[in-house]
Amino acid sequence: MEKANTTIIGAGISGLTTAYLLKKRGIEVRVIEKSDTYGGSIRTERINGHLVEHGPNSTLETTPLINELLNMLGILDRKIFASKSSNKRYILRNGRIMPLPMGPGAFLSTKLFSGKAKLRLLKEPFIKSKSNPQETIAEFTRRRLGNEFLDYAINPFVAGVFAGDPENLNVKTAFPKLYDLEQNYGSLIGGMFKSRKERKKRNEESKQSAKTISFINGMQELTDSLYENLKDNIEFNCNVSSIANNGVSRLVTYSVNGETKSIETDNLVISIPAYAAAPLIKGIDEDLSRTLADIYYPPVNVIITAFLKKDVNFNLDGFGFLIPGKEKRKFLGSLWSSIIFEHRTDDAHHLLTNFIGGSRSPEMTKMDDAESLNTVHGELDSIIGLNGKDVFHRIMRWEKAIPQYGKNHSAVTDKIETFMNSNKGLFFCSNFYKGISVCDCIKNAFATSDKITEINK
Numbered sequence: 001m002e003k004a005n006t007t008i009i010g011a012g013i014s015g016l017t018t019a020y021l022l023k024k025r026g027i028e029v030r031v032i033e034k035s036d037t038y039g040g041s042i043r044t045e046r047i048n049g050h051l052v053e054h055g056p057n058s059t060l061e062t063t064p065l066i067n068e069l070l071n072m073l074g075i076l077d078r079k080i081f082a083s084k085s086s087n088k089r090y091i092l093r094n095g096r097i098m099p100l101p102m103g104p105g106a107f108l109s110t111k112l113f114s115g116k117a118k119l120r121l122l123k124e125p126f127i128k129s130k131s132n133p134q135e136t137i138a139e140f141t142r143r144r145l146g147n148e149f150l151d152y153a154i155n156p157f158v159a160g161v162f163a164g165d166p167e168n169l170n171v172k173t174a175f176p177k178l179y180d181l182e183q184n185y186g187s188l189i190g191g192m193f194k195s196r197k198e199r200k201k202r203n204e205e206s207k208q209s210a211k212t213i214s215f216i217n218g219m220q221e222l223t224d225s226l227y228e229n230l231k232d233n234i235e236f237n238c239n240v241s242s243i244a245n246n247g248v249s250r251l252v253t254y255s256v257n258g259e260t261k262s263i264e265t266d267n268l269v270i271s272i273p274a275y276a277a278a279p280l281i282k283g284i285d286e287d288l289s290r291t292l293a294d295i296y297y298p299p300v301n302v303i304i305t306a307f308l309k310k311d312v313n314f315n316l317d318g319f320g321f322l323i324p325g326k327e328k329r330k331f332l333g334s335l336w337s338s339i340i341f342e343h344r345t346d347d348a349h350h351l352l353t354n355f356i357g358g359s360r361s362p363e364m365t366k367m368d369d370a371e372s373l374n375t376v377h378g379e380l381d382s383i384i385g386l387n388g389k390d391v392f393h394r395i396m397r398w399e400k401a402i403p404q405y406g407k408n409h410s411a412v413t414d415k416i417e418t419f420m421n422s423n424k425g426l427f428f429c430s431n432f433y434k435g436i437s438v439c440d441c442i443k444n445a446f447a448t449s450d451k452i453t454e455i456n457k
């Protein structure tokens with residue numbers, strides 16, 4: 001039987017980053033991946049000159065750890081920032097897209113919110129009630145900011161980040177910084193001003209002010225670079241059948257090309273989706289196994305389209321637009337990828353990334369390719385105006401896209417922590433635990449590798 005200091009199951013950004021950091025610190029590491037490639041949700045292709053992101057288009061630079069990682073990898077100079085014009089974000093209301101106000105002046109003059117909604121927002125600092133660990137994002141927003149702010153700011157934002165519905169997501173775990181603002185300062189508006197000073201001290205950025213980043217050739221540059229450093233440590237096409245914990249070491253059994261193999265490992269990091277982790281930990285903790293199996297991953301179709309610039313009537317001058325559920329449209333919104341970043345397509349085209357489905361309308365992802373494309377074209381035409389068909393498209397189908405941090409997710413993370421405390425040497429480092437963004441996964445990988453490094457001292 002093979003022996004390893006640390007074995008990591010899953011070669012997405014969480015597993016790759018953990019493996020890379022440990023290897024850098026001289027710790028022997030093995031990565032076992034089910035598919036025949038690395039990167040998980042992160043995958044980029046360049047087709048006919050257009051950059052196709054299958055999964056994340058960018059991430060928010062919310063922690064300095066991302067630069068630490070890029071620096072170690074030697075790819076800091078490959079990082080690119082979103083253009084200035086992409087600061088403008090549109091929301092659809094009554095069939096028209098309107099810029100989301102980004103400052104107090106714009107907020108007072110915007111037509112996106114009614115006078116009543118604006119007055120309601122001014123009451124926020126005086127609301128005394130506080131959240132509880134089960135409160136949903138919708139309950140939280142209604143209580144603090146009112147219905148209209150929920151419908152026309154938070155609802156589309158949650159669709160854009162989680163492909164989710166604020167009525168079903170837990171505020172404490174999905175938006176911990178928002179929850180903490182209320183807990184610590186009693187107000188979101190007052191807390192934002194006070195916490196800005198504290199964040200500066202910690203050298204951290206808030207999600208509102210953090211910069212949107214990617215790489216010259218897309219997000220996969222990051223996982224390509226990690227892989228280059230881990231080539232000898234990763235085994236592909238591995239089907240893990242069981243994991244066991246005898247208290248002294250962990251045992252992983254898997255098959256690869258019909259051959260059954262086992263590794264005895266001091267530390268085992270689980271960096272795979274919750275539904276994949278659930279059967280593996282059943283023998284160790286049946287309750288947590290059931291809990292993980294219950295985490296919902298809604299389907300999402302990503303539809304990339306390139307149009308000749310002359311065929312788009314609207315002056316694309318922002319990040320794109322998101323659609324509130326109340327508008328009852330057939331898709332979630334559109335990112336104007338070639339406005340956000342350079343190097344996405346050539347000068348003659350606009351590249352748009354459109355989203356269908358999510359937990360708001362999972363059934364829409366069942367449309368065939370022609371129907372999906374027609375839907376996107378019809379919606380884009382009625383919102384931004386088109387003079388012709390796209391010159392290029394690609395449809396990516398994610399049957400299980402993003403884990404939803406449901407109403408009881410706070411209890412889920414408590415159970416994960418209890419599990420890790422009572423099973424020394426077993427770790428969860430995956431997007432269903434402490435944040436879904438690429439940046440959060442990297443932050444979690446640093447924390448996990450720090451713990452393992454400490455054990456090895």
Ligand SMILES: Cc1cc2nc3c(=O)[nH]c(=O)nc-3n(C[C@H](O)[C@H](O)[C@H](O)COP(=O)(O)OP(=O)(O)OC[C@H]3O[C@@H](n4cnc5c(N)ncnc54)[C@H](O)[C@@H]3O)c2cc1C
Pocket residue numbers: 009010011012013014015032033034035037038039040041042054055056057058059060238239240271272273276300302398401402429430431432435436437438439441
């Ligand atoms: C469509 C889409 C758009 C997104 N947009 C953004 C965005 O714009 N910005 C952002 O920051 N984030 C975005 N995200 C979220 C972010 O990309 C993910 O949360 C993050 O990449 C997850 O990384 P991970 O390593 O935790 O998991 P994954 O990427 O899911 O990787 C898990 C790996 O484990 C492997 N695996 C699964 N089961 C097993 C098994 N039994 N044994 C061994 N290996 C197994 C998988 O093949 C995969 O390689 C998006 C996600 C999707 C799907």
